[in-house]
Amino acid sequence: MAARKLVQSPVWKKALAACADPARARAALDQLGATTAAEWLGKAGAEQARLICALLAGSQWAADMLKKHPDWLAETLDENRIIHSRRKEGLKREVEPWLVEGFESALAKLCAGVSAMRFMEISRSDRWKSN
Numbered sequence: 001m002a003a004r005k006l007v008q009s010p011v012w013k014k015a016l017a018a019c020a021d022p023a024r025a026r027a028a029l030d031q032l033g034a035t036t037a038a039e040w041l042g043k044a045g046a047e048q049a050r051l052i053c054a055l056l057a058g059s060q061w062a063a064d065m066l067k068k069h070p071d072w073l074a075e076t077l078d079e080n081r082i083i084h085s086r087r088k089e090g091l092k093r094e095v096e097p098w099l100v101e102g103f104e105s106a107l108a109k110l111c112a113g114v115s116a117m118r119f120m121e122i123s124r125s126d127r128w129k130s131n
Contacts, residue, residue, distance in 0.1 A: 098110070
């Protein structure tokens, strides 16, 4: 879905209208719509659209990070991950198969995952500070 069509859909119109800074969120969405995140954005539900608009409106840093790492959208803004936080056992089950591939590969995957989780933690705190 093209970036312009994206923000014209009812889901995104409503989310943009409800966020703290619609102009900032729309500008960031237009830029994200031109990346590999476009497909995810086109399939986003109302709650996901609300979350991403609140995030983009409230944190320039988060918008910049998502432009650099558009693949983080699907993982960090998954409603189930936000509602149901990760438990130690789940992380252990996910990481154990990586160790078979070798330490360097496992470390790279773990660092990427930690970066994405830290990104979400910081962006949440930025969003609350801006409101």
